[in-house]
Amino acid sequence: MHRIKKFLQLPYISEHIVTMKCRILNIIFTAIFFLTCKAYSEELSPIIKIYQFAPQDRLLINWNWITALDYKKISNWGKVYYCYVNYDDKPVIDNCAWFVSKYGSRLIFENLGATTYYLHINFVTFDYPEQTNIDALCVIYCNNKPVKQLAFRDMTIKNSTIVLEITREFIVNKTLTVEFKEYSSAGGFFGVWDVILSTLDTLPDTIEMKIKEPQQETMKQLPVKLVKPKSVKK
Numbered sequence: 001m002h003r004i005k006k007f008l009q010l011p012y013i014s015e016h017i018v019t020m021k022c023r024i025l026n027i028i029f030t031a032i033f034f035l036t037c038k039a040y041s042e043e044l045s046p047i048i049k050i051y052q053f054a055p056q057d058r059l060l061i062n063w064n065w066i067t068a069l070d071y072k073k074i075s076n077w078g079k080v081y082y083c084y085v086n087y088d089d090k091p092v093i094d095n096c097a098w099f100v101s102k103y104g105s106r107l108i109f110e111n112l113g114a115t116t117y118y119l120h121i122n123f124v125t126f127d128y129p130e131q132t133n134i135d136a137l138c139v140i141y142c143n144n145k146p147v148k149q150l151a152f153r154d155m156t157i158k159n160s161t162i163v164l165e166i167t168r169e170f171i172v173n174k175t176l177t178v179e180f181k182e183y184s185s186a187g188g189f190f191g192v193w194d195v196i197l198s199t200l201d202t203l204p205d206t207i208e209m210k211i212k213e214p215q216q217e218t219m220k221q222l223p224v225k226l227v228k229p230k231s232v233k234k
Helices: 004-043 057-064 070-079 216-218
Strands: 047-051 063-068 096-100 105-109 117-123 137-142 145-151 161-166 176-183 192-198
Touching: 047 105, 063 070, 096 105, 096 176, 137 161, 145 161, 176 192
Parallel strands: none
Antiparallel strands: 047 192, 063 096, 096 192, 105 176, 117 161, 117 192, 137 145, 137 176
């Protein structure tokens, strides 16, 4: 009798095992599908990397960027030179900029592929910078090769966003190193709102970023302040 009951239960047990196996397979296939779609979506995304230049960004300190300032402080600095700062431009607007040091500042982009990229650099610009007595030059290098240079008098609204084409020759071991070297008496004349690496030469109108509160410890590490002139003629 016991054997008969056990025999009668076998189809139920087999059906239960098959059902469990199907559920497990469905979970596995769903997970694989989700990961594949996510990777494919990331691959299709034109935005590769955004450096927001937020106040708490420790990487910028490590890479020799100086003086995280908001629009008001930059505006007050510009008034000393009788030039007025333009607002932070789209698509990332947080009104905070870091400045190039006299020792040179850099950015690093890793895990890049064998394709053409576009580097979008949003500079701090002013009204009538050519009327100042600031004699400063900023040269941008990619893989130690100069690709763009700007004098302070060029920092007008038309140069708010500079777009650089990054071809394979600038990428070494899947890494792009971008250096900003300033040639001036003291450094700290060229500010950057943000930098975006993309596979497209145009960007959307708006990219929303999470803005965190500045970390006091990080802000204390800022090495220098923007240079104020000894005397400025209007």
